[in-house]
Amino acid sequence: MNERSAPALRVVRMAAKCPICGKSGVPDYRPFCSKRCADIDLGRWLKEGYRVPTEEGPGDEEAPDERGPIGRPTGQRG
Ligand SMILES: [Zn+2]
Incomplete structure (x- = not known):
């Protein structure tokens, strides 16, 4: 049993097309x-x-502080 099933090497003769202009490459x-x-x-x-x-990243950029007036006594007098 000498069965050799080697894949037929097909010569790739496909003319690669130039990806830029579409002409056949050299x-x-x-x-x-x-x-x-x-x-x-x-x-x-x-x-x-x-x-x-x-x-x-771009580094330590000062992020906009979104702290509101929470915790700030407004118009409160002791
Ligand atoms: Zn080209």
């Missing part, structure tokens, strides 16, 4: 069609990177 700049598009994507990626929120 091997050199896969999946982009050109360096230009690759740069554009990289630029977008970096831009979003700038917006990554930091773990630490």
